[in-house]
Amino acid sequence: MSPQTLTITIDPDAADAPFEQVRTRIADLARDxxxxxxxxxxxxxxLxxxxxxxxxxxxxxxxxxxxDGVIETRGRNGSFIAAAGDAADKEAAGAADTYARRAKxxxxxxxxxxxxxxDALTAAYGPQA
Incomplete structure (x- = not known):
C-alpha cells in the first residue's frame, strides 16, 4: 500500500462490530x-x-x-492523524501506574x-505463541 491511502473494507460477517473494524484499521495504518x-x-x-x-x-x-490519541480533531478543519506513540505510551504508563498502586x-x-x-493480556490479545 502506498503512503497516504486510506483503504477500509468492512466485513459484515466479522466478530468485530463495524465501528471497531474502522477504528482498528485506522489505528493500524497510523501505527505502521x-x-x-x-x-x-x-x-x-x-467515510x-x-x-x-x-x-x-x-x-x-x-x-x-x-x-486513544491516534487522531486529533481540529474543529471545522477536520480530523488528522496525530503524532504516533507518545499519547498511547503515556496513557499506557499511566494505566500501569494506577493498576500497580491499586494492586498494592x-x-x-x-x-x-x-x-x-x-490473564488480562491473554484475554485481550489471545495466548502467547
Missing amino acids: GGLPVGYKLPTVRG AEDLGLAANTVAKAYRALES RLGLDRAAALAAVQ
Whole structure:
C-alpha cells in the first residue's frame, strides 16, 4: 500500500462490530506509517457513505481514535492523524501506574499482580505463541 491511502473494507460477517473494524484499521495504518502524521481523514459523513455505514458508526470510531490519541480533531478543519506513540505510551504508563498502586492497596504481592496482568493480556490479545 502506498503512503497516504486510506483503504477500509468492512466485513459484515466479522466478530468485530463495524465501528471497531474502522477504528482498528485506522489505528493500524497510523501505527505502521500507512497514514503519516498530519494526514487528513475523510469527514465522518464521507467515510460513512464510502463504507455504506451510518454516520454515527464512523463517528463512534473517530471518537475512540481521538480518545486513544491516534487522531486529533481540529474543529471545522477536520480530523488528522496525530503524532504516533507518545499519547498511547503515556496513557499506557499511566494505566500501569494506577493498576500497580491499586494492586498494592489490595494487598496483592508482585507475583499475583503480574499474574492478573498476564490473564488480562491473554484475554485481550489471545495466548502467547
